[in-house]
Amino acid sequence: MLTTALRSFHAVAQHGGFSAAARALNISQPTLSTQVKGLETRYDVELFSRIGREVRLTPAGLELYQTTMQLHQSEAEAEDLLNSFKGLHSGSLRIAAVGPFHATDMIVAFKSRHPKIDISVQFGNSLRSFERLLSYEADVGLIAEVNADPRVITMPYSTHNVVVFVNAQHAFFDRDSISIHELESQKVIQREVGSTTRTAMEKALRDHQVSIDVVLDIGSREGIWKAVEQGLGIGFVADFEFVPHPNLRAIPITGADISTQYFLAFLADRKNSHLIRAFCDVARTDGV
The missing domain is CATH 3.40.190.290 (D-Maltodextrin-Binding Protein; domain 2)
Structure with a gap:
């Protein structure tokens, strides 16, 4: 029950509202609202501030969202592992990149080997791309020089x-x-x-x-x-x-x-991800 409520909370936080979250989870909005409200009542905490139709995370909600991001990623990692036993025939990979130039070459090379993997890309400067890695919004980063962080593994690229x-x-x-x-x-x-x-x-x-x-x-x-x-x-x-x-x-x-200098980057605690390893191997092997 807690897992379901946390998944509903995470969807509302991620999509910025109850209607969008309900559509993403393919459940009714009243059901989703009840699950989130039950979570707040059970633990006597306010997770969202509601002003009309606008929904914002409270400080407690923001802190919980950081945890559910990791839970959400762990679930994706489990699916990634299970998919790996039958080869890279399904799954999704999110890339944060400083620009389209190297990223496009990498994606073309990767898709030629693993055409059934879905890829999405978000562009931004190195700082923003680095933040997306740390917040589990991205799986792999193509970033330029940033301060060293023990949570992130970087590999020189070009x-x-x-x-x-x-x-x-x-x-x-x-x-x-x-x-x-x-x-x-x-x-x-x-x-x-x-x-x-x-x-x-x-x-x-x-x-x-x-x-x-x-x-x-x-x-x-x-x-x-x-x-x-x-x-x-x-x-x-x-x-x-x-x-x-x-x-x-x-x-x-x-x-x-x-x-x-440009680097491939990913979280240290995700170094065993088959999709991440496969992407980095293709990028380095193909010299794109």
Whole structure:
């Protein structure tokens, strides 16, 4: 009975409401509401604050949700193990990635070997992708450099140089390279806090005592590319992420070693997951 109530609570927390949770579990909303209410009554705790139709986790609910996330993942691990006895013919894998470039190559290689595994991907900067691993929202991460954490196993995957990119009207457009000191006072469009490219550039600029004029922070690659194309400033990107464009050009930066390293990452307590191991093996073996 407790397991059923916890599953109902988890669904409401995960889907943000009773109606959506009931649909996900394929049960009636009154039945689900009764199960959650029974849990609250039994333990004399308020798990959700209800304001009209809006439902929010209370502090106690948030703490319980962290536990049910692990229970939910353990259930998925059990299913993963059982599926492994008949080969990787079913299951699902959730990926958190800093961008579509390496992730797409990995998925194509994995799906070619295991076509019946469902894969979903969430994109975000390295910090957000790392958080998704820790909160059991993702099974595997493709992240750039983050602080070491004993809960997470990381495997080096690739290293890429950071380059500057400019539009066709910029004075740098026809250059073969740019010294880091030539970035002094340049108007710059930069990524949000948590972006590894931004972190790498900020460190290099500090080390070489170069000051830039940040005119805009944008939390997406697409937004930065559009702003640079329209002449609001220059941008920075890992070289492998630059997509050829008639009005934009990527130019190497000299005089400083500016690079970002990418890793495959997963929780240490999930190192025996057959799906996770299979995905990492394909990514490393195929050299995607």
